[in-house]
Amino acid sequence: MELLKKTIIDEDDRRTDNSDKKKLFEKDRHPKVANDHKDDWAFVKDTRTRENIAYQMQYLEFLTYLYNDYQIYLTIESLLCKNIMAIIAGVVESALYALVNQNCESAGLEFDVNTPPVKLIQEAYDMEIINKYEKDGFHNLRKLRNLIHLKGIEYQEHDAYTVDEVNKYLELLENFRLKN
Numbered sequence: 072m073e074l075l076k077k078t079i080i081d082e083d084d085r086r087t088d089n090s091d092k093k094k095l096f097e098k099d100r101h102p103k104v105a106n107d108h109k110d111d112w113a114f115v116k117d118t119r120t121r122e123n124i125a126y127q128m129q130y131l132e133f134l135t136y137l138y139n140d141y142q143i144y145l146t147i148e149s150l151l152c153k154n155i156m157a158i159i160a161g162v163v164e165s166a167l168y169a170l171v172n173q174n175c176e177s178a179g180l181e182f183d184v185n186t187p188p189v190k191l192i193q194e195a196y197d198m199e200i201i202n203k204y205e206k207d208g209f210h211n212l213r214k215l216r217n218l219i220h221l222k223g224i225e226y227q228e229h230d231a232y233t234v235d236e237v238n239k240y241l242e243l244l245e246n247f248r249l250k251n
Contacts, residue, residue: 152232
């Protein structure tokens, strides 16, 4: 297997890293800058969480462009879908964690930082941060994310994850963001 090859042109400007390589996308297909994604998620008050969500959203945008602009085939398509759903689940979990924590702080309640995702989704629903449709969707997404482990799986990775499934969760994530 070939190793990753990183080139650093300018130690002071990381944006020039790997700039000697082939361009992947035209300028109009570059993902939005992270600051734009941070603005999109301004309802998340914790700065670090909002920044991490922004970076993940930028990566999701990149992966979406990659899929839409290039022929991705068979197993690679399924695994790209798997990766995208895991990223969406991470963004959801991070946002819900922050929002439930924000609500607890506002109400003078203590928030358990070790709250498992199942309980976090339920608490977000109980606090009316998410609706029933989102609750059910986020639970299903959580279950899918838990299938990332290769050990003992009962399906073939080449057909386990679909574009339609990913699109459903991308829409769910975007609707969640827009309503907040």
